[in-house]
Amino acid sequence: MENSISDLALNSIIAVFQIKNILMIIFGISAGILLGALPGIGASTALAIFLPLTYSLPVGSSVLLLCSIYTGAEYGGSISAIAIRAPGTGGAAATLIDGYPLTQQGLPGKALGASLYASVVGGLFSAVVLALFTPPLAALGLRFGPPEMFALAVFGVAVIASLASQAPLKGFLSAFLGFLFATAGIDQFVGFSRFTFNQSALFGGIPAIPAMIGLFALAEAFRMVESKVIAEKNFEINKVSLAMLTLKEFRGLLKPTFRGSVIGTIVGIIPGIGTSVASFFAYDDARRTSKKPEEFGKGSLEGVAAPEAANNAVVGGALIPMLALGIPGSASVAMLMGTLIMNDVVPGPFFFEKNPDLSFLIFTGNFVCNLVLLLVGYFSVKVCIRALDVPKEVLATFIMAVSFLGAYAHGNNHSDMVIMFCFGIVGWAFGKMEIPVVPCIIAMLLGEMVESNFLSSILISHGDYLVFFKRPITTVLLLLSVATFVYSVIKDRQLASRLRKNEIDA
Numbered sequence: 001m002e003n004s005i006s007d008l009a010l011n012s013i014i015a016v017f018q019i020k021n022i023l024m025i026i027f028g029i030s031a032g033i034l035l036g037a038l039p040g041i042g043a044s045t046a047l048a049i050f051l052p053l054t055y056s057l058p059v060g061s062s063v064l065l066l067c068s069i070y071t072g073a074e075y076g077g078s079i080s081a082i083a084i085r086a087p088g089t090g091g092a093a094a095t096l097i098d099g100y101p102l103t104q105q106g107l108p109g110k111a112l113g114a115s116l117y118a119s120v121v122g123g124l125f126s127a128v129v130l131a132l133f134t135p136p137l138a139a140l141g142l143r144f145g146p147p148e149m150f151a152l153a154v155f156g157v158a159v160i161a162s163l164a165s166q167a168p169l170k171g172f173l174s175a176f177l178g179f180l181f182a183t184a185g186i187d188q189f190v191g192f193s194r195f196t197f198n199q200s201a202l203f204g205g206i207p208a209i210p211a212m213i214g215l216f217a218l219a220e221a222f223r224m225v226e227s228k229v230i231a232e233k234n235f236e237i238n239k240v241s242l243a244m245l246t247l248k249e250f251r252g253l254l255k256p257t258f259r260g261s262v263i264g265t266i267v268g269i270i271p272g273i274g275t276s277v278a279s280f281f282a283y284d285d286a287r288r289t290s291k292k293p294e295e296f297g298k299g300s301l302e303g304v305a306a307p308e309a310a311n312n313a314v315v316g317g318a319l320i321p322m323l324a325l326g327i328p329g330s331a332s333v334a335m336l337m338g339t340l341i342m343n344d345v346v347p348g349p350f351f352f353e354k355n356p357d358l359s360f361l362i363f364t365g366n367f368v369c370n371l372v373l374l375l376v377g378y379f380s381v382k383v384c385i386r387a388l389d390v391p392k393e394v395l396a397t398f399i400m401a402v403s404f405l406g407a408y409a410h411g412n413n414h415s416d417m418v419i420m421f422c423f424g425i426v427g428w429a430f431g432k433m434e435i436p437v438v439p440c441i442i443a444m445l446l447g448e449m450v451e452s453n454f455l456s457s458i459l460i461s462h463g464d465y466l467v468f469f470k471r472p473i474t475t476v477l478l479l480l481s482v483a484t485f486v487y488s489v490i491k492d493r494q495l496a497s498r499l500r501k502n503e504i505d506a
């Protein structure tokens with residue numbers, strides 16, 4: 001058996017490094033980075049664009065192409081988030097919290113470098129987990145029913161509180177508005193429309209990607225246009241430095257990068273969660289465990305590394321339930337699963353037994369994709385740094401154009417552009433009133449999960465509200481939610497006390 005496994009591994013390595021396959025990976029990584037950096041495109045849209053190309057390719061080459069696009073797109077989203085405060089993917093929304101302030105300080109190279117290295121480490125970590133622990137970790141995902149999903153969403157609410165605990169009232173107001181936005185659409189349980197104003201575009205709810213583009217990117221463009229003298233604004237980008245991440249700085253990021261990789265892999269295994277939740281969980285974890293939590297939100301490299309490690313680790317994690325159970329962990333993985341089925345390859349419990357060569361090809365290919373990402377991403381970082389040296393008036397116009405293009409590309413309809421524009425005004429108003437945007441985004445992402453899983457839990461338990469405390473995973477998650485909230489409030493009060501003491505001493 002050992003000889004057969006070693007032979008399969010050797011054959012998969014040889015297959016991956018065939019000229020046509022390695023070129024396929026390089027092309028996929030490059031295309032993924034480019035499309036991922038465009039706000040509104042995202043990994044799933046990038047995969048959809050190139051899906052027709054797989055029709056004429058062998059199943060192995062098709063899988064390698066789609067895996068490389070998926071990997072490149074998840075990293076590419078951080079480029080626009082760091083450079084122009086426009087997250088290319090949902091997972092990059094957490095990255096811009098500290099990535100864009102570093103660009104404002106003239107240090108985009110360090111932010112992009114931290115993003116790249118953390119993404120590669122996160123991807124490699126999940127690739128190893130995918131190859132070694134697929135069966136036991138996939139079994140864990142099966143244990144998450146509606147009560148566990150509800151508890152996980154509540155834990156996300158605790159993350160909201162911890163991110164905005166320095167301004168709790170404004171933070172919770174932002175979160176409340178986010179939950180309110182999430183209720184728009186047709187109620188999936190009773191069929192009534194809520195906050196749709198008889199607009200068919202809202203029957204399916206407010207799309208998160210156009211809303212996110214508006215709150216972050218378009219709002220930033222509005223702030224740039226607002227003043228004629230851009231150099232006097234707080235968002236001024238200092239003289240751009242070409243300095244890259246040093247070895248010492250990279251070593252200092254190992255802890256948040258590793259923890260983010262673990263979080264991303266675990267979240268990726270649970271179907272339907274996605275990179276957005278994983279990156280915010282990792283960001284909050286890095287902030288709570290950092291020795292310098294006061295730097296978060298102002299340009300912390302740890303705040304860049306943790307979410308980037310998480311969202312790239314989701315790629316390998318999401319493949320685990322798809323390969324072992326036939327359950328796609330995300331929309332992107334669902335496209336990959338569709339490609340396999342189209343080639344008469346059925347993912348599930350018998351996948352490894354019936355397709356051993358393809359199994360090892362996916363394991364090896366996922367590992368190689370991240371190594372190629374390191375090479376291609378390194379050169380893209382340098383290009384992005386030089387691209388920042390443009391007049392801010394031009395940059396503001398470019399952000400607006402890309403924002404409208406990204407919103408339209410999301411659903412190929414004009415209503416998404418209108419929604420994006422409205423949320424751009426909301427984001428601009430939030431900035432005027434110093435209301436944090438991030439809690440609103442997290443609440444929008446988790447709103448449907450909270451409502452649907454809460455009601456489902458009550459229905460399947462026949463009205464027993466104690467069902468959430470009768471399941472061990474749910475109980476642990478709810479206790480972690482309380483602990484996260486209490487810990488963050490205490491730590492922020494201690495920080496505020498130290499700052500007041502320093503002001504008195506000064």
